Amino acid sequence: MEGRHSPAGVRRAVPLETYRLPTNLLFARRYRKPEEILKRTLAVFLAVLIVPAAIIAAEKPKLVVAIAVDQFRYDYLLRFRAEYKQGLDRLLTRGAVFTNAYYQHFPTVTAIGHSTFLSGATPSISGIVGNDWFERETGKSVTSVSDDAVKILGGAGAGEGGASPRRLLVSTVGDELKISDSGRSRAIGISMKDRSAILPSGHMADAAFWFDHKTGSFISSTYYFSELPAWTSAFNAEHPADHYKGSKWMSGRFDQAGENLYNAVYNSPFGNELVEAFAERAVEAEKLGQRGVTDLLTISFSSNDSVGHALGPDSPEVHDISVRTDQVLGTLFQFLDAKVGMENVLVVLTADHGVSPVPEVNQARKMPGGRMPPRIVRDTVQAVLVKKYGEGNWISSPSEHSLYLNLELIREKKLDRAEVNQAAAEAAMGISHVARVYTREQLMKGAVLEDQISRRMMNGFYERRGADVYLLLEPYWMFSADGTTHGTTYSYDAHVPVIFMGPGIKAGPFDETIAVNDIAPTLATLLGIETPSGSVGRVLGEIFDRKNGNHKRAE
The missing domain is CATH 1.10.287 (Helix Hairpins)
Incomplete structure (x- = not known):
């Protein structure tokens, strides 16, 4: 690394x-x-x-606030810098700002980014290999947090199959924090998305909450408790999402009601405002940072991702929501300053991935890129395998970039799995604008080109959950039929902000290349706890203010 x-x-x-x-x-x-x-x-x-073997004792932060802004490319900090006057401005002027932080895995998607954030683990260790994947044991697709052993609490899906962190194979900073003080610390995750609330906060989290689009409420699951806390129900009873009816954003007016209104709120900066308001209520009700121990609050702002997917990074809407994110963070920091004191709060901010420009926008400025025909990979591979090995449904999964082949059919025809995988890979490699193809055998053995792309592909492969064949398209090409997307190993998807701010942190820019995986071991060191079990990152000791902060050492 x-x-x-x-x-x-x-x-x-x-x-x-x-x-x-x-x-x-x-x-x-x-x-x-x-x-x-x-x-x-x-x-x-x-x-x-x-003395030299130990850190000179200083008070730990009362509260750690770990913030992920979904699909917030690093260059948004640069492009819109002049308009940041509040939260992002505070982070950029008072924090340790890493200008070259990258994800080291494939695919760069929400679940993996959020699982990496506070575990420091790559998918090859954490087991979180995507937002969803094909589970061979059950023969169906599962999500990174789906769990039929628990039930949803609240919202329209109450009592139905729930969500939990059980598919995450490693510990997080929150887990290690709670282990270190026998559970006295509290860890709570909040987001619009279930995976974005659950995965960063960890296995031992006291709660994780996410948004129900049908009712406009924040919900959870029985993994955490048997019923929603009273303060959560009280917040939902205020119907805060309904307050946006009649509001305007850009060229639109929110005249809808019910589920249509809640979807519109989610797809706008107002979704981030809801998350911030709910986070304030959580701090108040749970007395986070006010109990004599270090607590952890993870917050993920999801609405940036929704706007970005629909309209792309060059749109006025992404510009506007980025500036409004600065304002939302300013509101959050102002609240925390009054409630806990910002001198007692350690903040770390990142994004779970970036995003590609809209292909048509790129083409207009004479840049590469385009859209792949629908089902081009699956149809091409299916046709080649039928011709070579006979009739049958050769592909079990719906993904175009991660193909799970039909193992039952391979066994039935008494074929060698590796040989079929290679045939599928060769078929995929023949498709225009496919840059790389990897088989599971290549990734398991490391029999790949020794470069950054291949390392990131291997980091994304976990044998028990991985696909048989992986594809990477040429830069700026995508499978999406409209809007834009992310998921590649290229800089526009992998380059994200990493900023630390708070007690013991040396402010200023840091230009050395780092991995997002470095956040978790750095936080663990700052907090004096065990490094999360799957972490592959290094401690970013260059940001420690050894004279004034927690990490002053004897000379």
Whole structure:
């Protein structure tokens, strides 16, 4: 991984066993009295044993607020910088800003980004290989958080199959925080999307809440509790989403009612406002950051993603919602300052992925890109396999970029799985604008071109849940029939903001290339807890304010 070395001027902690008593103490001058020598020797010996090996104690933050802005490309910080006056401005001027932070996996989608955020794990370790995938054991597609063992609480789907973090195979910062203090810390996740609330907050979270489009309410599941907390029900009883009826945004007016209104709210900056208001209520009701321990609040703003998919990164709507995100964050920070004190709050902000320009926009400015014909991959591969091996439904999954082949059919025809996978890969590689094709065998053995793209493809492969064949299109090409999308390993999808702000953090720009996976071990070090179990990142020690913050070390 990039950036493994320590930046200039930053001292690494020296392992305890490398410390040795100074020779001038081992060979003390003869004129010193024996008792003086003994006192000095003991004092230095204790200092060497105790102080350099540990961080000089300082108060931990009362609250960690981990924020993900869905589909917020890094360059939005640059393009709209002059218009940021509130929350993003505060982060950019008072925070440690990493200008070259990238995701190290494929595909770059919401579930994987949110699972990476506070676990530091790649899909090859976390098991979260997509927003959804084909589950061979059940023969059906599942989502990253679907769980039939629990039920939905609240909303139109109350009592139906629920959601939980059980498909996540690793721990998160929240889990390790709660383990460290026997569960006294609280961890709560909030978003419009279930996966965006559940995956960052972890297995031991006290709650995760997400938005129900049919009722305009925030809901949860029985994984966390048997009924919604009273404060959540009270918030929902106020029908806050209905307050947007008659509101205007850009060229539209929200005259709808019911589910149509709630969908419109979700597809606008007002969805982010709802999430922020609900987060305020959670802080108040759960007394987050006000109980003498460090609590964790994860917030994901999903509406940016919805607007971006429909209209693309060059649209006035994305420009506007980005500026309004600055305002929403400003409102949040103002509230936290009054309730907890921002000097007691550690904030980290990132995005779960970027997004590609709309192909037609790119073409108009003489850039590459385009749209693939519908079903081009599945139809092409199906036809080749039928011709080579005989009739049958050769593909079990609906995805175009991740093909799960029909293993039952392969066994029935007594074929070699690897051979069929290779035939499918060769068929896919013959399609125009396909840049790379990988089989599961190649990814398992590392028999791939040794470059950044292949590393990210391997990081995205988990054998028990992975597909048989993976495709990567040429830059700016996509399978979407309209709007735009994300998912590739290219910079426009993988380059995202990473900003830390709060006690113990050195403000300023940091240009060294880092991975989003570095966030989790850095937070763990700042909090003095175990690193999450699947983390592959490094500690971003260059941002530690060792003179004034939690991480001052003895020299």
